[in-house]
Amino acid sequence: MTVLAVTGLAKEAEMVGVAGVVAIAGGGDGDGLAAKLDALHGDIRGVISIGLGGGLSPHLKVGDVVIADRIITGLETWDCHEGWRVRLMSRLPAAHQGQIFGSDIIIHEAATKTGLHDTTGALAVDMESQVAARFAAKRNLPLAAFRVISDDAAHVLPPAALVAMKPDGGIAIGRVLGSLLRRPTQIPALIRTARGSNKAFAELLRCLDLCGVGIAGLDL
Numbered sequence: 001m002t003v004l005a006v007t008g009l010a011k012e013a014e015m016v017g018v019a020g021v022v023a024i025a026g027g028g029d030g031d032g033l034a035a036k037l038d039a040l041h042g043d044i045r046g047v048i049s050i051g052l053g054g055g056l057s058p059h060l061k062v063g064d065v066v067i068a069d070r071i072i073t074g075l076e077t078w079d080c081h082e083g084w085r086v087r088l089m090s091r092l093p094a095a096h097q098g099q100i101f102g103s104d105i106i107i108h109e110a111a112t113k114t115g116l117h118d119t120t121g122a123l124a125v126d127m128e129s130q131v132a133a134r135f136a137a138k139r140n141l142p143l144a145a146f147r148v149i150s151d152d153a154a155h156v157l158p159p160a161a162l163v164a165m166k167p168d169g170g171i172a173i174g175r176v177l178g179s180l181l182r183r184p185t186q187i188p189a190l191i192r193t194a195r196g197s198n199k200a201f202a203e204l205l206r207c208l209d210l211c212g213v214g215i216a217g218l219d220l
Contacts (some may be wrong), residue, residue: 102130
């Protein structure tokens with residue numbers, strides 16, 4: 001019996017794919033991720049979307065944790081499992097609770113982040129939660145999500161960050177370097193983005209230690 005963890009980056013999958021957890025990285029390819037999930041068989045106890053995310057609320061800073069009570073898109077809504085959410089909050093009491101928005105594209109502009117927060121009330125955004133939620137609903141499995149903020153609502157992601165992720169969740173170094181050569185003025189923004197990600201990764205690792213085996217979802 002395992003918990004299925006759905007991430008974007010291969011690094012996230014490596015971090016969370018420990019005892020009691022099977023982790024699948026989406027790499028920014030929603031259709032590909034859905035196909036990977038549909039191909040899974042075995043005794044899955046629950047599905048959790050986990051990893052880094054972008055801040056939509058102006059009150060969130062890099063390193064803050066958002067535990068979802070609901071996953072939303074522009075047209076769809078999925079409630080997270082109440083018992084699992086409560087368990088996560090008991091282990092991560094400083095986390096913020098609220099909606100996470102699942103997007104099919106990278107939300108990189110500050111104005112777009114603000115607009116999403118104003119129109120939906122969502123606290124954070126990622127590119128995998130909606131895929132995880134659809135799979136959980138299809139299989140009638142408990143759903144949870146938590147994300148660590150790596151870029152706040154005011155931070156504009158530089159062009160290099162938008163091409164950095166490969167379909168397998170790895171980092172496309174060649175594309176990043178090519179983007180930097182074309183637009184070297186983005187280097188300070190990319191350094192800031194990398195620092196935010198590193199801080200969020202450190203917080204994610206701390207949260208995983210606190211949540212324990214199965215990310216608090218093995219025995220729901």
